Amino acid sequence: MPDSSTSKQVRLGLFVVVGVGCLLAVLYLLGRQQNLFQSSLPVQADFRNVAGLLPGNNVRLGGITVGTVEDINIINDTTVRVNMSLNKDVQPFVRRNTVASIGTDGLVGNTIINLTAAPGPAPAVQADDRLPTQEKTSIDAMLATLDVSNQNLVGITTGLRQVTNKLNDSKALWELLSNEQLPADVSQSVRNAAAASAQLNAAATDVHQLTSGVRQGQGPLGYLLTDKAFAGQIGHAARQLAGTSDTLAATLSGLQRQVQHGGGLLQVLLTDTAAARHLRQTMGNAAQSTVKLNQSMTALQHNFLLRGYFRRKAACEKARRERLARDSARLAH
Incomplete structure (x- = not known):
């Protein structure tokens, strides 16, 4: 009987030691997850809406967990301040221009804070620095937008159904579609349009050649428009015609005077x-x-x-x- 009692006590002691060891391991893992056993770097970020974010949620940089959310405080009716605790060893990689945004761990996971490095040089973040933030579109806003889109889609579908019903009830349209002569007429019209276009192109080419010849002084029209000697002859003829008209006017005036004053x-x-x-x-x-x-x-x-x-x-x-x-x-x- 003493041996049996001693064996039970040994087993109980081993069970207690193993339980305490497991408890210490769990506490260590949880403390490590919450950065309890290593030096941390406190930083802050202000948001308008932190729906779903709780203390203890992860903070990630490039998809890697680099800290946790310490606490969340309401500053005013438009500002909610989130205090984060980052691992001290990631301080060289987190710059003061790093942007903090609220996201989710997967599609339906916990709410987390994502840190995104901004382009451009900036010094490393220091304790109690406040990071710039970027507001993400909330699920409620996306659902509201989706609801508006659904309503618009319903309206478009209703309009399409009305148009389809009118098309189905249109006898003229179906007669037009069932007309076997229509493709031939359309093809002939296209050929006629192509022939007319070719004729217009040919006429445009002829006009271009004619104008080019006129500019170069070729042909009768070019000669008339560009020959300076011919222009001088025209001017001389016009002056002679003007002199002849003056002479004729003088002659008529003399005849008028002769008739008015008698004689002849x-x-x-x-x-x-x-x-x-x-x-x-x-x-x-x-x-x-x-x-x-x-x-x-x-x-x-x-x-x-x-x-x-x-x-x-x-x-x-x-x-x-x-x-x-x-x-x-x-x-x-």
């Missing part, structure tokens, strides 16, 4: 009524003589001695007119 044949013709009457009688006698001469010629044409001559003359005149008509038609073609 023109004044007699315009003002002498007796001379005008004699002139009208002479013209009447000439007209009567012309009528009688025409009658005499008609009588000679019916004379049997001269009838053959006039017929041959008429035939020659007819042939001449027909030949002129054929030449005119050939020139027209």
